[in-house]
Amino acid sequence: MFWRKFILSAAILTAASSAVQASEFGRPASPEEIELWDIDVRPDGQGLPAGAGTVAQGKVIFEQKCAACHGEGGQGGIKDRLVGGQGTLASARPVKTVGSFWPYATTLFDYIRRAMPYPAPGSLKSDETYAVTAYILDLNGIMPANATLSKDNLAQVRMPNREGFVPEVTYTNIRNSR
Structure with a gap:
């Protein structure tokens, strides 16, 4: 009985596999x-x-779509603290936030x-994404409250931990540099 079920199962799997291979x-x-x-951004x-x-x-968009997870003002929510x-970072209990850790x-x-936002990732329009980014940077003291972010100036924003990231040194990198 076992062998009959085994052979039947094998025959069905073979037929199904052939059908998949035959179809595109x-x-x-x-x-x-x-x-x-x-949509990657460098x-x-x-x-x-x-x-x-x-x-x-x-600020308006953050309050509507982000504060439920990240808390009012980017602190105290059920998800990552942003501010x-x-x-x-060099302490025994580093607090990794946008303002302390992120390099760009x-x-x-x-x-x-x-x-973001959590329940509908990718749903923010470009203008909304620039605005939320500007607000989070303002909360961290990186941008002034009257700032406008755009394609023309976002890459020039200098993050506090910009120099905190260094290329990974591996045995292969060391060997190839000789």
Whole structure:
């Protein structure tokens, strides 16, 4: 009885495998589909979309779409704290926030654009993403309250921990440098 079930199962799996191989599985993505997903932003600002947003606009959007997780003013929420922590990275209890840890403002923009807000990632328009980024940078004392962020100036924002990140040194890098 066991062998009969085993042989029948093997025959079914073989037939199913042949059917999958015979049919075309997937298709190449169209240029339009690729463009929808080609949204990475580099530290130097390459890849930033057109648009702009102010700190004041960002505050309104943050209160509506972000404060439920990150807390009022970016602190005290159920998710990551976004504000404070400057001067703690070398301590026994570092507080890693946007203001203390992140090396590039463009990385913040990219992350917000891709992953936020939690229940609807990627739903913010470019102007809204610039605005929320500006607000979070203002909360951390990195931008003035009257600031406007855009494609033209985001990459110039100097983050406090910009020099805190160094290239990884590996055995391969050392060996190849000789």
